[in-house]
Amino acid sequence: MTVTTANCPSCGAPIAFKVGSSIVVICEFCNSAVARTDRDVRDLGKVADLIDTQSPLAVGVEGTFEGRRFVLTGRAQNAHSAGGVWDEWYATFGDGRTGWLAEAQGRFYMTFPQAVPPGSQLPSLHGLKPGMHGPLPGASGDFVVNEIGAGRPVAAEGEIPYELVPGQEFWFADLSGAGGSFATVDYSDATPALYAGREVTLADLGVRAQRDTFGERERHVGAARLTCPNCGGPMDLRVPDTERATCPNCNALLDVNQGNLKYLLTLQYRGTPIVPLGTEVTFDEGRQMLVGYMTRYCVVDGTTYPWDEYLLYSAELGFRWLVHDSGHWSYVVPISPGEVFDGEIVATYHNRQFKQFQAVTAYVSSVYGEFYWRVAEGETVYAKDYVNAPEILSKEMTSSEVAWSHGTYMSREQVAGIFGVSPDTLTAPSTIGMAQPNPHVNRWKPWAALVLIGLIVGLVALMTGARRPVFSKDYVLPALDSATGTQVVFADAIDLQNYQNIRVKMSAPVDNTWAYVEGDFVSEETGLVQNFSVPIEYYHGVEDGESWSEGSVETTTFLSALPTGRYTLRLEAQWERWQQPLSVSVEVEQGVPRVLYFLVLMGILLGGLALALLVRSSFEKRRWAESMFTVVDDSGDDSD
């Protein structure tokens, strides 16, 4: 039988363990962490006052997770070894089970203690590296190691389901998997402990935010006014988790520790954000405040490539980035590493494949404003970018952490509109951005549609043509009187239909000679005369041992349709060997499909299609010419 009520061993105030699974309760009067045993209670030490992290949660808040009700019965604030604190809330369910609800940078993770199957063991702390992936015994699915770090509890309230010793450092590894799954391996004890669950939102938990500034009503980030320890000038802190801030008056870089400012150094260079820090701007995700600005660079083949990053903050969303590189902009959202399959050459995120574009060591060259980690000039990370325009995946790695983010390209005009400045005040792009949408990506589509339409029209025209013979006759024309003489014949009347072209085909047994026939269709009703001429010539021979030929014994000519009616065909012939008679065959057809016209049409349309594809491909080639990796890609990153 464990103790349920007692007096605080430090101050004597009454304390109560209301939750059966609680190990420690924080004395409301003296902040002592009081642990219970079978017989009594003991003092584990005092915790500091809670830091205001502007959390929307509070002890006593009720919620639902996977259909089961819970109540938040305790909270610990842990200081991260790299700076900053995170909240860990303890959710007690009706069945006595306890869930760990971690809160950091506006994101929430619900995890539960997991038993490791017999014969299995969790990886050792030293056996893990950020970015490693694989299964975890006791948890389903594959996980990626996000971070390996250390923390220590600095503040707490309510009831804690484990022996919380204030200030006692513990090591942990955070891992994430697909579908928002999340796990933490706790290395506090000799045997690591596994906590697994998933990322959640307050809406998932059915929790209403406890601050009146959070929720449906637009929230404006409150600012705390402090005094710079270097120059004494006023400065505002706008972000609750700020670890680094710069003084806008003297440009001093300040360490922020629980609201206390400590002068570190005076920055030599200050960048120029496009609008003052503290400005609130609205992106598609919601209203955010511009709280930090930093410049970074990398060096490739001796050339320095700088870029700017703006840190945005809102309590609802946490942190976002707006990255500016050579006139190109990207809105960047941190994502869980477990959501990305990193195939090195190709990374996959939400079933979209991103091709590697560049991998560099990125340096911080200057900082301005507030940051949630202890940023410093010269800070380096290994950064790798993957592209599927207009989206970009970025991976940043240090020895203790791997972070992925997902960016979406924004045009200069879009950014200018959001910040309320003229586009002309922003740098114009001078090259193709790595995530810049290909403006020609869809231009082939209307051409393809035209090709399809042309094909259909052509096939209909070719297949429905009312081809019909209207006249056919062989003539033997007597010899001419002289070389300039002609022979004239009139054929029987023939009936022609309108809207049907006319093909006249004539053949004569010419052999290294010529014949020339002129003809007329003469309407017997209207007197309309359609003239045509048909030269027939065929030459052949052998020259320098090679045979050659020119012309043909058969010649065809096409005429436009004539009005429906009865026509007389008149033929007048002349030929080179005038002393000899000439045999001539005459055929007249109507409604003859014109394959040549169809081929010309398809040539025009396919030419347009080919040109559109060429332009698209050319854009992609110029994009990837900027890449460190040779990738032949003419897909245009078609996202539609």
Next chain:
Amino acid sequence: MLNKIGLVLGALAIVVYAVVSFTGTEFGDPQREVVPADVRQSPGGYRSFHFWHSGYHGGK
């Protein structure tokens, strides 16, 4: 802009092709003429040698 112009021309090519195909139109037709009524109504009309070689040349 150039692409739009190209698309318009491409669409125009289809229209022209359709018109040509379904009306039996051919490009480069020789000129058409009309035999005057008095010629048609004369004895022998346009069948006479005189008509083709002295009076009317059929657009040649």
